Amino acid sequence: MADPLSEPNAPTGSSDAPPAFAKRSLAAQALGRVDSVTRGVVAPLHVATTFLRDPDNGYSSGFSYARPDNATVREAEAVLAMLEDAAAGALLFGSGMAAATAVFTALEPGDHVVAPRVMYWGLKRWLSAEMPRRRIAVDFVDMDDLAALARAIRPGTTKLVWIETPGNPLWTVTDIAEAARLAHAAGARLAVDSTAASPIHTRPLTLGADLVMHSATKILNGHSDVVAGVLAGATPDAFWERLAAIRSGGGAILGPFEAYLLMRSLRTLPLRVAAQSAGAAELARRFQGHPCVSHVLYPGLPDDPGHAVAARQMEGGFGFMLSIRVRDGEAAAIATAARVRLWKRATSLGGVESLIEHRASVEGPDSPCPPDLLRLSTGIEAVDDLFADLDAALRDA
Numbered sequence: 001m002a003d004p005l006s007e008p009n010a011p012t013g014s015s016d017a018p019p020a021f022a023k024r025s026l027a028a029q030a031l032g033r034v035d036s037v038t039r040g041v042v043a044p045l046h047v048a049t050t051f052l053r054d055p056d057n058g059y060s061s062g063f064s065y066a067r068p069d070n071a072t073v074r075e076a077e078a079v080l081a082m083l084e085d086a087a088a089g090a091l092l093f094g095s096g097m098a099a100a101t102a103v104f105t106a107l108e109p110g111d112h113v114v115a116p117r118v119m120y121w122g123l124k125r126w127l128s129a130e131m132p133r134r135r136i137a138v139d140f141v142d143m144d145d146l147a148a149l150a151r152a153i154r155p156g157t158t159k160l161v162w163i164e165t166p167g168n169p170l171w172t173v174t175d176i177a178e179a180a181r182l183a184h185a186a187g188a189r190l191a192v193d194s195t196a197a198s199p200i201h202t203r204p205l206t207l208g209a210d211l212v213m214h215s216a217t218k219i220l221n222g223h224s225d226v227v228a229g230v231l232a233g234a235t236p237d238a239f240w241e242r243l244a245a246i247r248s249g250g251g252a253i254l255g256p257f258e259a260y261l262l263m264r265s266l267r268t269l270p271l272r273v274a275a276q277s278a279g280a281a282e283l284a285r286r287f288q289g290h291p292c293v294s295h296v297l298y299p300g301l302p303d304d305p306g307h308a309v310a311a312r313q314m315e316g317g318f319g320f321m322l323s324i325r326v327r328d329g330e331a332a333a334i335a336t337a338a339r340v341r342l343w344k345r346a347t348s349l350g351g352v353e354s355l356i357e358h359r360a361s362v363e364g365p366d367s368p369c370p371p372d373l374l375r376l377s378t379g380i381e382a383v384d385d386l387f388a389d390l391d392a393a394l395r396d397a
């Protein structure tokens, strides 16, 4: 398809020079694509599950059936690939877990994986349950300790290093470039769960990662009304082709309605991330030194253990997620979450509404999460309101 932003009707001039617009400009216009029938500035929603064959039995449109591919899904994938600088492109899945598990499903029996000790608990639980059945060994290490990662990697046998940065729910930071170097030296791929960073703050593929995964349910969609996941790849190699085959064969593609809503959200992603991250940074500063709070976990704080690495690999902010530890312990943390009025007591993250959650009671007894921890997902409400609401709940707990 011709690049619409090179057409004369595009925001600026020349049709021979490739456009060099900022990612924010490209996202705002969904890459400038217009509907070829009506010239509408919003792409149509493609819902067909099947497509007419040509008289010679071919499929000249490139579409034959909706399980392997969908034009609305492709629109959102193109924007995501642009945002992530993904030369191989992006693949949308029916959830973040479907995207993540596709990567592990592509491994072979006998392969070894290194994953974080503190990571999205649902994926850790899946790995612990499913990898042994496939005779794939997994070691969980503290990924903020690169020496521990280096020790865990088995050259030739380790095929995948999986990191998550900032890592849910302690927001520990992993050095992506260094993890890529260690993985590649041993013949392994590096995959990054970048859900909490978003492509606005971090582009792992530009730092040497091979794959990026997001739960698009979170800030990418940002309105708490779509479950989706995405993989973006650095290289269109055989492994990338296998991921596409796993999605297509396993029937894990995102539905067109969800892809349409996600596309609509991606247009405002840079604005939402900027506002939500600025709010989180302000709340982190205000809760530091609060009499009811023993620790604020946020890589944007200058004394956070992950700050130096985060400052190197994150641009324009440190994310919309933070956690606080309540000085009086678990019961006070649960009581605090019970008293808030503006914050919503709910799981998930990245939406425009702010959410608070006592993580340890969600994650259960094996959780590395301290029992006094409250996870905060900052939305777009007034920061003064968010602070006052949580401050009052902490003091009354």
Ligand SMILES: *Cc1c(COP(=O)(O)O)cnc(C)c1O
Pocket: 095, 096, 097, 098, 120, 122, 123, 164, 168, 193, 195, 196, 214, 215, 216, 217, 218, 227, 228, 229, 349
């Ligand atoms: C939510 C989440 C996932 C799982 O994504 P779903 O869309 O819920 O399947 C994976 N990683 C992180 C960091 C998450 O927050």
